[in-house]
Amino acid sequence: MSTERRWSVAWTRATENLKVVEPSMIEVAAYAPRLSAYYNEPHNHAMLAHTQEMSVEDVIAHYRALRGEQGRPLVLLRDERLVGDADLRGIGGGHGELAIMIGDRSLQGQGLGTAFGIMAHALAFRIVGLTRTFVSILPENAASRRLFQRLGYEIDDSPPARAIADEPSDITMALGRARFEQTFERELAALRFAPTQASESESGLGSRGPRRA
């Protein structure tokens, strides 16, 4: 039985309703087939540096493992349809690592990563209370590098930033809360935050699979 408090962030825009949601494990199970397809799509698979395909059960186990280590997995919904996911992991000392994916290739490059990135960081800084976030990026991932620059990230080769790199060639970047709040003051004013207090049985959902996305 899980009774942890989870949050959602909503942004009503001119042409679409965006939501970042900390899902229940029941919701995770419902989203897992689509997330599995997104993770295994060849370009996403390469950019996420996944070493193996992720089955539906692996996706559920990945979400469960993130929660188990106090991470904050997030699903990204556009007009109530799942279009990707994100997560905060390695949370400690006010710091955390962010990962994000717009899963549907046909929706990449249209501004969704930027919009959901703002929302996920709003949750990280305002709800989780982080003061600094890190990302680790493959050098060939031009979209990701540009996205995080756009969000205000700067190259960071300090020991805590390098600690999240999987490979020596990975690029590590960091963003502080004050800079983010200043850059996106107008967008942040449009976001709506809501808590969800859930109690759910999680029996029957697997616990096997890789630790990292």
Ligand SMILES: CC(C)(COP(=O)(O)OP(=O)(O)OC[C@H]1O[C@@H](n2cnc3c(N)ncnc32)[C@H](O)[C@@H]1OP(=O)(O)O)[C@@H](O)C(=O)NCCC(=O)NCCS
């Ligand atoms: C990385 C990712 C989340 C970016 O989301 P997105 O919706 O595609 O990005 P946006 O449309 O918001 O664009 C963000 C910036 O990147 C630029 N960009 C987008 N796609 C690009 C590409 N293929 N090459 C170069 N720049 C690109 C955009 O022009 C924009 O920059 P600008 O604001 O200066 O114009 C998305 O492409 C994705 O999920 N990729 C696969 C998984 C992945 O790489 N995750 C990140 C792991 S670190």
